[in-house]
Amino acid sequence: MSIYDERPWLAHYDPGVPADLDPGFTDVLQMFADSVARAPHAEVLRYFDGRISAAELDRLADAFACALLDNGIRAGDRVGLYLQNVPQFVIAILGTWKAGCVAVAINPMNKHRELAGLLHDSGASALVCLETLYRDVAAEVLPETDVRWTVTTSELDHQSRDDPRAFGAVRRIPGLPTADMARLLEEYRGRRPPPVRFAPDDVAVLTYTSGTTGPPKGAMNTHRNVVVNAHVYRDWIGLDGGDVILGVAPLFHITGLIGHIGLSLLLPAPLVLTHRFHPGLTAETVREHGVTFTVGAITVFIALLNDPEVRAQDLAGLRKVYSGGAPIPPSTADAFEQHFGAYIHNTYGLTETSSPATDVPLRARAPVDPASGALSVGVPVCSTVMRVVDERGADLPAGRIGEIVVQGPQVVPGYWNKPEETAAALPGGALRTGDVGYMDESGWFYLVDRKKDQINAGGYKVWPREVEDVLYEHPAVREAAVVGVADDYRGETVQAFVSLRPGRTASAEELIEFCRGRMAAYKYPRLVEIRDELPKTLTGKLLRRALRGT
Missing domain, CATH: 3.40.50.980 (Rossmann fold)
Structure with a gap:
């Protein structure tokens, strides 16, 4: 029997949280209809003074x-x-x-x-x-x-x-x-x-995720996926109709779709929206509405921590705090807890896992990887099996680093109209995440690297080639290579290395502005370095890895 079969992570569950989940509904409409029948007058949306x-x-x-x-x-x-x-x-x-x-x-x-x-x-x-x-x-x-x-x-x-x-x-x-x-x-x-x-496997929403080898792919999040992980949030964190949810994650993002909308429809409980995130407004909203729970990117909590308008008493009621999408620096979690009194619990998931695959239980603290200093991303949630595999797909024992694979009812069946990409990423229904990490002897999971070149900027995934393609549209650009570099606020930010065409000129600022006007705000490069030549392989392929850390 392997360590995965023994499921040592069950010891980390709070009492009463099921190891296996039966939500009792097959689609989101059934789930919401049950909530309306139980509590028709319960508030489910608050928007400034609107209810x-x-x-x-x-x-x-x-x-x-x-x-x-x-x-x-x-x-x-x-x-x-x-x-x-x-x-x-x-x-x-x-x-x-x-x-x-x-x-x-x-x-x-x-x-x-x-x-x-x-x-x-x-x-x-x-x-x-x-x-x-x-x-x-x-x-x-x-x-x-x-x-x-x-x-x-x-x-x-x-x-x-x-x-x-x-x-x-x-x-x-x-x-x-x-x-x-x-x-x-x-x-x-x-x-x-x-x-x-709807049948359980009917598609509820297409959520687009960027890969490293092609354009964005539409993950087919099914009704079963949405219903299951709404229940995971409820049962794992111990939420009920008395809680108030702060909607800081974008609603188009899988976290907002499940951890905000799906959860609010299930409980039912108020989801408080403020159009867009602003630290001062968010703090005022938490205080005014008695917010108790939220899940969002670590950049949200860094912004709250560093804004002089935000006082400790503003967040006094916020005690169920989760963050995913980007690594949490232990120093940030410590500083937030010292200032506001709330511990930030790590969570890990992907668009393809319909939000969480692992969580740190509410009354637990994530251990720290002694080698890298990284916080654990948690232990597998209800009905979820996670494995670490080698290049051949064979299970690795605890402590060994490999690719993380996720299986469970929250994993999508595939990508919209992309059978080849589906077969590659989801062989046998198990998601090859492309993330590299390990599991310790107690069942805690850690991320230690990325298998792919994808950049994680504040929880948003950026495909380097897409940025490079825009740079190549500039008449002065000869070559472009884009990498992710460490950033204290966003975790990673986008940096571009560019060589120019003979006889052409362009400044770094000009290239940044060129991209800013053609791309989403999280994608355009914040840093541009112009070089005479970019490193290449013997066959002429640009070497991104040679540019990282330069």
């Missing part, structure tokens, strides 16, 4: 589903959601499911080429987006896609307090050639769509 109960959210989602169906969208179609952290995201995703459709989660920082790529790949028939994103990006992209119907909305809706820290100079944009979501919800109020029943 939406479970029953009201159910009615709003019904109305949006009817609007979709009346405007030519059919069951099985994909509906893109190109929004910030606003209530309309939750209304739209529930309405999409109630219409029998698949949601496509789109990063609101995506620019023209990125949005076009996702809409083409998913074959989306409808798009829901903020007015500003329609004006600045989507209007130019949509004529070249299959999108037949576009709905716009404003971050000013569903609340009456215009907080300048949240919205700046945002104003409603009149005269757009789109459907207005607020008018649709009023027009279709009281109508109900035909009943929908």
